[in-house]
Amino acid sequence: MGRGARRVAVWFCLAVVAELSNHATVSAADGTPQNVAEAVTIATELAKATGTTGQAALAAQADRISGIPADWIVPCLAAFSDATPAGGNWLRSGIERAVERAGDSLSADALMAVVADRKQPARVRTLVFGWLKDRDPSRAAGLLDGMLDDPALDLRREAVERKLAAVAAADEATQKAAHRECLAVARDVDQIERVAAWLSEHGEKVNVAEVLGFVRNWRVSEEFDNAKGVGFAKAYPPEAALPARPETEQWKPVASADKHGAIDLNAAIATKKGVLAYAVADVVMPRSGPAEVRIGSPCAVAVWVNGKPAMAHEIYHASEAIDQYVVTAEFREGTNTVMVKCCQNEQTEPWAADWKFQLRVCDPLGSPLATQPAHEKGPE
Amino acid sequence: MIMMTRRLLMVVSVMLWCVAAVAADWPEFLGPRGRGAATDQAIRTHWSEAEGIAWKVDLPGRGASSPIVVGDLVVATASSGASQDQLHILAFDKATGRTVWHRRFWATGRTLAHPTSAVAAGTPASDGKRIVALYSSCDLFCVDLAGRLLWQRNLAVEHPRSGNDVGMGSSPRIVDGTAVVQIDCQGDAFALGVDAATGEDRWIVPREKRASWSSPLPLTTPDYGACVLLQNPRGLNLHRVSDGKMVWSWKGECSGIPMTAESGSMLHVPADGIASVSPKEADAKPAWRSTKLSCGIASPLAWGDSVACINRAGVLCIGDTANGQLRGQIRLAGSFWASPILAGNVILAANKEGKTFLISTEGEPKIIAENELPGTFTATPAVADGNVYLRSESMLWKVAAP
Numbered sequence: 172m173g174r175g176a177r178r179v180a181v182w183f184c185l186a187v188v189a190e191l192s193n194h195a196t197v198s199a200a201d202g203t204p205q206n207v208a209e210a211v212t213i214a215t216e217l218a219k220a221t222g223t224t225g226q227a228a229l230a231a232q233a234d235r236i237s238g239i240p241a242d243w244i245v246p247c248l249a250a251f252s253d254a255t256p257a258g259g260n261w262l263r264s265g266i267e268r269a270v271e272r273a274g275d276s277l278s279a280d281a282l283m284a285v286v287a288d289r290k291q292p293a294r295v296r297t298l299v300f301g302w303l304k305d306r307d308p309s310r311a312a313g314l315l316d317g318m319l320d321d322p323a324l325d326l327r328r329e330a331v332e333r334k335l336a337a338v339a340a341a342d343e344a345t346q347k348a349a350h351r352e353c354l355a356v357a358r359d360v361d362q363i364e365r366v367a368a369w370l371s372e373h374g375e376k377v378n379v380a381e382v383l384g385f386v387r388n389w390r391v392s393e394e395f396d397n398a399k400g401v402g403f404a405k406a407y408p409p410e411a412a413l414p415a416r417p418e419t420e421q422w423k424p425v426a427s428a429d430k431h432g433a434i435d436l437n438a439a440i441a442t443k444k445g446v447l448a449y450a451v452a453d454v455v456m457p458r459s460g461p462a463e464v465r466i467g468s469p470c471a472v473a474v475w476v477n478g479k480p481a482m483a484h485e486i487y488h489a490s491e492a493i494d495q496y497v498v499t500a501e502f503r504e505g506t507n508t509v510m511v512k513c514c515q516n517e518q519t520e521p522w523a524a525d526w527k528f529q530l531r532v533c534d535p536l537g538s539p540l541a542t543q544p545a546h547e548k549g550p551e
Numbered sequence: 552m553i554m555m556t557r558r559l560l561m562v563v564s565v566m567l568w569c570v571a572a573v574a575a576d577w578p579e580f581l582g583p584r585g586r587g588a589a590t591d592q593a594i595r596t597h598w599s600e601a602e603g604i605a606w607k608v609d610l611p612g613r614g615a616s617s618p619i620v621v622g623d624l625v626v627a628t629a630s631s632g633a634s635q636d637q638l639h640i641l642a643f644d645k646a647t648g649r650t651v652w653h654r655r656f657w658a659t660g661r662t663l664a665h666p667t668s669a670v671a672a673g674t675p676a677s678d679g680k681r682i683v684a685l686y687s688s689c690d691l692f693c694v695d696l697a698g699r700l701l702w703q704r705n706l707a708v709e710h711p712r713s714g715n716d717v718g719m720g721s722s723p724r725i726v727d728g729t730a731v732v733q734i735d736c737q738g739d740a741f742a743l744g745v746d747a748a749t750g751e752d753r754w755i756v757p758r759e760k761r762a763s764w765s766s767p768l769p770l771t772t773p774d775y776g777a778c779v780l781l782q783n784p785r786g787l788n789l790h791r792v793s794d795g796k797m798v799w800s801w802k803g804e805c806s807g808i809p810m811t812a813e814s815g816s817m818l819h820v821p822a823d824g825i826a827s828v829s830p831k832e833a834d835a836k837p838a839w840r841s842t843k844l845s846c847g848i849a850s851p852l853a854w855g856d857s858v859a860c861i862n863r864a865g866v867l868c869i870g871d872t873a874n875g876q877l878r879g880q881i882r883l884a885g886s887f888w889a890s891p892i893l894a895g896n897v898i899l900a901a902n903k904e905g906k907t908f909l910i911s912t913e914g915e916p917k918i919i920a921e922n923e924l925p926g927t928f929t930a931t932p933a934v935a936d937g938n939v940y941l942r943s944e945s946m947l948w949k950v951a952a953p
Contacts (some may be wrong), residue, residue, distance in 0.1 A: 223709075224748050225701035233700060256705050258660035260692075264700035267655060294657065304922050359633050486737045490716035490764055492663050 186311050202231075202299040203238035207246050212241045214247040217262045220252035229261050241273035245281045251295045258414075263298070270302055279307045281310030286326075293323035300326060319356045322536060331357050335366070347373060355506065358537040360493050378430075383493070384511065384531045384539020385432020389450040390422035390490055391439050397514045403471050409449040409510065414478025416508050420453050429529070431467075431493060436513060436526040447514040454532055454541035459504040462540050468528035470516040473510040477501040477507050487516045488523040493538070502532070507542060562608060577620040577933040577940075580674035580722035581890060584769045587812070587852045589895040589934040595953045596909060598922045598939075605646030605874040605938065605951040611639055614671035615720070615888070618942050621677040621937035624696065627947050628684050635662045638671065640684050642698060647934075648949060652698030660688035660707025664718030667888070667929065669944075672720040673766070674931070676730070678747060683730045687719040691732055693750060702750025704743075712738030720764035720808070726792045727777045729753055735763040735783050742767070742778035742781055744795050756796025759783060772830065774798070780830070781817070782811055787820065789830055802834050807861075809846040809890070814853035814872055821846040825860065827875060841875035844868050849931075850890040852898065857912065859898060861887045867900060867908075869916055877914040883908050888929035894939070901928050901941060924948060 204210040214517065217232050234249065250262055270277060287295050300323075304311040316328035331353045338349040347370065354366045367377035380387060395407045409417040423440045426540040436448050456462065464474055464481050469491040473483040482498040515526040532541035558559070581587040595603050597633050612631030619626050629639040636658040642651045662670050663949060683693045684892040689706035707713050715736040723732045729744045745751060758781070767779040770789065777792040784807045791810040805811075805823040818828045824842035828912070829835055832887065844851070847863035857878070859869045863929040865887060868880040878885040885902030893901050897919065898910040905928055926943025935938040937952030 223704060224749075224751055225743075230699065256657075256708050257703060260656045260659075260703055260705075261700065263656065264654065268699075279787055325633055486716075489737060490663060490665055490718075492716060495663060495716060 204235060204243075206333050207243045210236065210248055210493075211250065214250035214266070215253075215263055217265065218250040218258040220258040221255050222257075233261055233265035233268075237268035237272065240270050241269075241276040241278070242281075244269055244273065244277060245285060248285060248291070248295055248299070252292055268544065274304065277306070277358045279303060279310055282306070282311060283314060287317075289322060293325075296323045297325045303471075317351065324358055324536060327356065328359050328362060331362055331366075333425070343373065346383045351375075372414065380427065380430055380432040382539075383432065384533065384541065385427065386452045386454055386456065386530050386532070386541060386543065387427040387432050387434075388543055389425050389434055389452045389511075390419040391425045391434070391436065392417075392419075392422050392449040392451075394440050394443060394448050396445070397447040400471075400485070400487075400516055401515070402447045403473070403483075403512075403514050403540055407447075407449070409451075410475075410512065413475060413510075416478070417449065417451055417510065420428050422451065424520040425450070427529075432529045433527045434529065436515070436528075438526070442520075442524070444515060445517045446526075447512060450511045450513065450528075452509050452530075453506050453544055455506055455544055456464075456502045456504060456532070456541055459502060461499045462502050463497050463533045463535060464500050464509070464530065465494040465497045465533055465537075466511065466528055466530045467493050468513060469523075469525045470480070470528065471516070472496070472528055473512040474498070474530070475510040478510075485514075487514075488518055488520075488525075491525070493529065494531075507541075526541065573857060575620070575778070575936045576622065576677070576679065577618075577935045578679065579619060579676035579724060580617060580766055581850065581931060582892065582933065584812075585724070585766070586854075587850070587890060587931075589897065590854065590893060592894050592937050593953060594894045594897065594899075594909075594937055594939050595950055596865060596920045598924075598950045600924060603950055605716055605949040606949045607946055608643060608648045610641070610649070610798070610942075610947055611843055611947055612637065612671070613669045613944055614942065615667075615669045615929040615944075616671045616722070616942070617674040617684075617889075617931045618882065618933045618940045618947055619675055619677060620933055621679060621682065622696065623655055625933075625947070625949070626675055626682055627942060628671040628673075628675055628686070630658070630662070630686065635664065635670045636688070638684075638686050638688070638690060638692070640675065640682065640692065640694060640698070642696075643947070644801040645938075645949075648947075651815045654692075654694060654698050654700065656690065656703070658681065658686060658688035659690055659705040661714040661716060662688050663716040664744065668718035668720060670718065672718055672764075673722040674771075676723050676725050678725040678728070681725075681747060683723045683725060683747065685719075685721065685723040685732050687714070689719065689734060691730070691745075692725065693730065693747065694904050701748075704745065704750055705825055706732070706743070707733060710734070710739035710741065712736075713736065715762050717762070720766075722766040724767045724769055724779060726767075726769045726779060729792050731767045731779050731792065733763075733765065733767050733781050734758070735761060735765070741797070742779075742790065743788075743814040744792060756790065756797065757793045759785060761785065762807060764808045765806075768813065770813060770830065772798075780811060780813075782820070783807070787803065787818065787828070787830075800833060801828050801830075801832055803828075803837070806846060808848050812853035814855070814858065817872060819851055819853050819858045819872065821860070821905075823852055825851060825858065825870070825875065827872065839875035840863055841870060841877070843877045844870045844875060847887060849887045849900075852891045852893060856895050857914075859891055859916075861891060861900060865902070867898070867910060867916060869912070879919060881910065881916040883910075883918070889931040892932060892934065893936045894937075899932055899934075899939065901932055903928055905943065907932070907939075907941065921951075 612629035691704040763783040765782040811822040823845040826837035845862040851860040930942040939950040
């Protein structure tokens with residue numbers, strides 16, 4: 172065989188391999204489920220994905236889901252209910268490709284039914300709402316009218332925006348009523364602040380800290396040593412006494428007048444570095460059971476509820492935000508004791524000066540649950 | 552046979568096209584190998600909303616990440632939702648700006664970020680076959696060029712105390728088939744090298760529990776081959792890409808945000824000014840240190856025998872890489888979060904307020920154009936085929952080649 176012929180043979184073989192590979196790809200794409208039950212089974216398996224190995228098989232399964240017909244998409248959504256963090260994204264990657272392929276053949280009615288069903292997981296309804304908005308914006312917008320109290324907070328947020336936009340040109344009384352209604356249902360802090368500011372500008376002063384339900388009345392200990400961060404892991408007397416309630420009679424009562432309920436320990440104790448302090452508050456819960464403790468602080472913090480450790484974050488001056496750290500803790504009906512340990516380090520930068528925290532107790536949607544007993548009431 | 556031959560010709564054509572495309576890619580943060588330079592490309596001098604714009608597209612969410620250019624695609628990332636937990640990877644047709652695909656994922660880690668940053672702060676990286684995107688939530692996704700999810704790593708699930716509420720800003724790299732991420736924070740801090748094809752661990756090394764926003768810098772050394780340089784405020788560590796082994800380190804004050812630039816086998820380290828360090832001798836004394844060359848947020852730019860940086864006052868300074876001597880400086884305007892890059896012999900410096908300065912590097916630095924677009928710009932520009940890609944908080948612009 173001459174060189175030329177050999178070259179042709181090599182090219183021919185390459186072409187055959189390419190052709191076979193192509194068929195293998197087609198075959199994989201053709202591996203779409205045979206029926207809706209098989210599709211749901213694959214979706215359920217994908218949604219359980221964990222671990223870091225064998226992801227090529229998951230990608231292949233997502234490919235199979237991406238090929239399902241439009242009317243199988245909604246039945247597969249149920250698999251999101253028990254999805255792992257990774258599984259949710261694997262399933263989403265397959266399903267959304269199926270949604271893209273389906274185009275207008277995906278029934279808006281079926282999507283509306285999913286969005287309207289509050290028993291479906293919030294993130295699934297929000298996802299489907301997005302698909303609906305892409306296809307039929309006016310029907311999607313119409314759904315928002317009944318979503319002011321929706322458990323899917325992204326949908327509730329849009330419903331609040333729509334409500335406010337709808338009254339933007341109305342008379343002041345109508346606008347005030349709409350803003351009051353929105354203030355009661357909004358759960359996103361920026362939205363609450365915007366609505367509160369509008370009401371305040373129109374003669375109805377709103378205490379944002381009260382709306383957000385911050386615990387504003389505390390008793391604050393003396394300072395303890397936290398040089399080189401040694402105090403965070405050290406149990407000083409208030410902590411060592413747990414689970415007994417610390418003796419707080421000698422502690423300094425501190426009430427927050429901050430709009431975000433912050434307790435400023437620089438002001439309450441002294442502007443110091445390398446120190447820590449404890450703060451204790453009694454809160455009244457309407458019922459026993461789990462509730463979310465939500466704390467924000469630029470400092471290292473630990474929290475106890477009724478003497479039991481709830482959370483600890485040894486992070487210094489890496490931003491602060493309302494509800495920065497959230498943990499679920501058990502509360503009893505009536506009075507409960509919350510103790511916070513707030514640690515300042517020795518950083519000298521101007522932005523590391525803050526020594527403070529803010530805390531509230533909420534349900535999973537961010538609705539405040541805790542009130543404070545009469546003897547703890549501070550300034551309004 | 553005719554069909555097969557045709558198909559084969561198509562395959563060969565596509566392959567040739569791919570080779571041509573790779574040559575003009577801007578595949579990662581600060582371009583090829585993170586050097587910030589496209590010295591072979593001439594760009595348009597003047598542009599505005601009304602002039603020189605090939606296309607612009609709205610983005611579905613916020614981001615401080617730079618666009619990258621891979622073959623026929625311009626890829627951008629974003630995050631959206633009230634809690635910024637919707638993560639987006641978008642691919643646009645380079646020629647038209649049409650959306651080719653759009654993938655969305657849920658964040659599995661923390662999504663708090665300072666308003667000046669974003670959950671989509673790290674620039675994606677591509678090896679020409681796949682794209683990896685790392686978010687502040689410590690989610691790492693890998694998709695192919697068709698937008699198909701190949702693998703994911705939910706690093707905050709694997710390492711629950713990883714992350715930073717200021718917002719993580721490090722960009723991933725793909726070096727020799729290994730995707731490298733740097734997770735520097737006060738909690739679970741580590742560097743990870745994963746097989747870019749499978750997403751499986753190749754190596755993981757613990758890092759000091761200290762926040763930084765620096766990105767791995769690919770370096771190839773005669774002794775150790777392909778490596779990545781990792782920087783935090785306490786110094787530099789050079790790790791071999793094949794197994795993660797630390798092969799060199801340097802202890803010294805470093806900035807937490809701007810990353811080191813390399814030229815002529817020297818590392819120009821943003822610190823209190825710039826220190827020029829040789830990556831050969833452990834903890835070597837810097838060859839020079841200059842406080843006149845000072846970096847703010849933006850990373851320094853090194854090319855040829857020059858190094859440039861923009862200080863917090865918005866002054867661009869250019870120095871000599873041999874001795875650190877200041878060659879020239881010029882006051883720009885505004886604040887600079889985006890790093891300066893080089894196109895041809897012109898430095899592009901995009902300020903946060905939307906003005907991109909073009910500065911001549913011939914002789915004394917001189918502003919040759921100030922081009923303004925609306926929006927807030929913290930992402931470093933990308934350059935490919937003489938086109939400039941600028942990403943504002945909510946929009947992606949393509950400035951047409953001259």
